[in-house]
Amino acid sequence: MVVPLGYLGLRAFQADPQTVMDLVFRERNLHLLINTLKLSFGVLVVTTIIALPLAWLVTRTDMGHRRLLTILGVVPLAVPGYVMAYALIGIGGHYGITAQLFDWQLPRIQGYWGAVAGLSLYTFPYLFLNLRSALLGLDASLEESARSMGHSETAIFRRIILSQLMPSLMAGWLVIGLYALGDFGVVALMRYEVFSYAIFNQYSGAFDRIYAAWLSLMLLAIALVFVMSESVILRRRRLASTGRGVERHAPPHQLGKWRIPAWVFVSVVVLASLGLPVVILAYWLLMAPPPLSFFLEVPLVFARSAVAAMPAALLATAMALPVAYLAVRHPSRMANAVERSAYIGYAIPPLTLALALVFLALNTVTVLYQTLALLILGWALATVALAMGPLRSTLMQMRPSMEEAAHSLGHGPSSTFFNVVFPHLRKSILAALALVFLFCMKELPITFLLAPTGYTTLAVTVFSRTSEGMMAEAAPFAAAIMLFSGLSVALILNREGDRH
Secondary structure (H helix, E strand, C coil): CCHHHHHHHHHHCCCCHHHHHHHHCCHHHHHHHHHHHHHHHHHHHHHHHHHHHHHHHHHHECCCCHHHHHHHHHHHHHCCHHHHHHHHHCCCCCCCHHHHHHCCCCCCCCHHHHHHHHHHHHHHHHHHHHHHHHHHCCCHHHHHHHHHCCCCHHHHHHHHHHHHHHHHHHHHHHHHHHHHHHCCHHHHHCCCCCHHHHHHHHHHHCCCHHHHHHHHHHHHHHHHHHHHHHHHHHCCCCCCCCCCCCCCCCCCECCHHHHHHHHHHHHHHHHHHHHHHHHHHHHHHHHCCCCHHHHHHHHHHHHHHHHHHHHHHHHHHHHHHHHHHHHHHCCCHHHHHHHHHCCHHHHCCHHHHHHHHHHHHHHCCHHHCCCHHHHHHHHHHHHHHHHHHHHHHHHHHCCHHHHHHHHHCCCCHHHHHHHHHHHHHHHHHHHHHHHHHHHHHHCCHHHHHHCCCCCCCHHHHHHHHHHCCCHHHHHHHHHHHHHHHHHHHHHHHHCCCCCC
16 A cells, blocks of 8 residues: 555655645645545535435335335446446537537536536445445434433434434545546536646656656645544544443334425435436447447457456455454554555555556566556555445444453354354355445546557546547447346345345
8 A cells, every 4th residue: 555655655755845845835736735625525425425325315214116216226347437427518519418418518528517517426335235234233222221211213314313314424425525536527527627636647648757756745635634534533432332231223203294395305316326327428439329230249348357357356355354453453553554545456546556566577577567457456456445434334233341251152263254244244255345346437537548459448448449539339348237237236235135
């Protein structure tokens, strides 16, 4: 994880002190900072407005078809950001779908609000999955005790439920915030200039790589503030119950008169996050159907993507599990430092991380250069933070007394972990695998730089063709990302069993 930092430092400090001062204190950097913070804050607000009510409805109410709604709440992860951005852009303007089909020209969606909408509509599942996992793990006795003491439902939600949800909220916010900081595809299409956009332009369109390195360090500093803020908020928080007895799950709340508004809310979320890209893709396919050979090529390209994505998901989860266990069960300054380092790969802009690994391969581990193993390593380093969220939330809710009892019965550390801890983590491990797998299937900048020559994934195919205006030619591959990733999520969630 520290290799990218070493690369950035090496590149940044090649300049003389006066040049460094000129680069760091450029007026343009303040503009980039303000835009970046505005974008991140806007995305966090919108994703919370979407994810929290949705997670509550599918876990704590008598709403029908909750398993189907859970799947629909996760499937937007399968929609690449650049496809979502193109879908939003394709609504308005002279050549937009409304103008072509209904002769009704809407303003073109772009700029700040376009970037916020594009990022929010496909990142809210990160928060939704964390909140859903936490809500399923809540002990109903906590709420029952509060009611017996005369607390209102509002007070119970604010003082007990939100308190229990805070680790999941912070884990989701951190992942989404870091994603918003490093995203390039959406902000580029929406023409909203932030640090990641400026970094890409410096790397691809200028010879001044030192300025790009300093921009990357500034962006990394912002990400570090996000990570440290989460650590400070959760430092003294303890969520596991201390009493004896069997945990109980709360009975579902009766929606009553709120049933219709709840269904309206869910319908709007599903139509915006899934219906919109599906309609746009169908529009491209029907208006100018590509040759049959394009459809025959889809399974081959998908298999090529999955061959690298699945090992990366397994590696990232395997890296995250011991780190999460160390941080939760054996807290210390060293454990906290190790846990924070897990977010480095996700905090660094993907293009910078990829270039750092190229630098490492060319100068140190030459056998990895231009190999699939390097791409898998790059994906894993970039996604350890995704796998950390569900694992850590579950570990924080587990009673330490369960492990202490196993030790008292003569079980060693390994036996205790595999017989007591691991069974409670299986669902969280599946969630972590799903998050990382879907991320890798649609990841773009790292794939561009690290994939072996001629190794074209679905993401590269979609972006390459859409960036050239070949919308219909890109549609089959974009649809494949959504379809196959959605099916994989549905299969994983189906194995959980019905806990509610």
